[in-house]
Amino acid sequence: MPDRSARRIVAATLLAIVSYAAAVAPAAADDEARRQGRFGIRLLEIPENRLDDPRSHAFIVDHVNPGTTFTRRLEVFSTSSRRQHVNVYAAAARVGDAGFTFAPAHTGNELTSWITLDRTAVDLPPHGHAPVTATVAVPPTASKGERYAVIWAEISSASPGPSGNVALVNRIGVRTYLDVGPGGEPPTRFRIGEVTAARSEDGRPRLVADVGNEGERAVDLEGEVRLSEGPSALSAGPFRSAGVTTLAPGGHGQVTVLLGGDLPAGPWRFRFTLRSGRVSHTATGTITFPAAGQQAEAKGDPSVPVLAACAAAAVAAVVLLIVNLRRFRRRPLDREAA
Incomplete structure (x- = not known):
């Protein structure tokens, strides 16, 4: 039917x-x-x-x-x-x-x-x-x-x-x-990796994000870049990718966003957002655009998974410290009771 x-x-x-x-x-x-x-x-x-x-x-x-x-x-x-x-x-x-x-x-x-x-x-x-x-x-x-x-x-x-x-x-x-396939729809997931700044031979700056499709469905990625905290407290954007980058499940690729040709070199704070359908992720960090024809790796902020891992490690350390303190306090009491 x-x-x-x-x-x-x-x-x-x-x-x-x-x-x-x-x-x-x-x-x-x-x-x-x-x-x-x-x-x-x-x-x-x-x-x-x-x-x-x-x-x-x-x-x-x-x-x-x-x-x-x-x-x-x-x-x-x-x-x-x-x-x-x-x-x-x-x-x-x-x-x-x-x-x-x-x-x-x-x-x-x-x-x-x-x-x-x-x-x-x-x-x-x-x-x-x-x-x-x-x-x-x-x-x-x-x-x-x-x-x-x-x-x-x-x-x-x-x-x-x-x-x-x-x-x-x-x-x-x-x-x-x-x-x-049986059951519910498989997940759509992608990861933003390294973000690189570059200039074309004519001097126009761009940001390039390496992306990996970690889900089970193809993704159609569109990018958007916003710049802030630039020279003299300048902000710029949003700048959007010219087209769509499609990645197969397990595939890798790049999304490029061209920026304004009159932008100063920086340094800048950037927010690079990628979307495919309902799913979006954002990479943030600082960047200084290189000379024409060259490229430079952006200094990214810690990602949410990294921050979560650090927080989990800190919680584990606190728990271990509390356990050890309790054991240390019990030992004299145990000897007195004996």
Whole structure:
């Protein structure tokens, strides 16, 4: 039976995955894109239990038991002043060292074999839109683990030029992250490691955080940096990462945030916050930006786990001291009683 849980209609953020599969000059592709107008695909609903998860407003993100069937409503739209024929289909994707990557053309995988769309093409009137429903039927025999796919909207047209026999393909899609397994959803965890300051060759400062995904689900990391206690008590920010860094479970990577080009070298206090969905962590410390083309390691503050370990060691030392004092006081009394 399809999942009947309550859902909320949302204006989901459009995922900017665009692929140009054409052997034409970039200028020709740009001209054709302008002529066609903008088109896209977006989510219209998310599960009620994920309303507080920003990723679920842009992507299909879920955890289900084997044998579950559920649906998601999407919308294909166009801002073009002419009619558009848009193909809609699901194709394979993966998460690895290169982040979230998608397969060429209509390549399938296990997850795409579970996805059925109620229409494979839509004809949009000028400035039109049309709903599309995706049904995901997970087999009862599905193994535990997270799968990835993209639901694409695609427009094809002949390229301009002497021959006109090369297809120009534009596609844009919505990512799908589906975890399957009995019981509750596996944890999402990541760790911020070393933070490094650097300057590009043109002198623009940046902060780079090493990150490790210690959970059982992929993470889409966005970074934000705030600076304070700088020269003459200056503060700056927030500065945000330009894109999203996707890490597979067990994967490692870096998140870079470019800062203002006119910032003095420092020293500064920094707060580097990383978020993926509901989960966020912050690294703090001090930094002085190096000369152009160089880098310097930030001096980080002790992390919460380190502080907790120190506190636990202090408590253990106090307990041991109290026990030893009690033993010391008992010995004379025991001898007198004998």
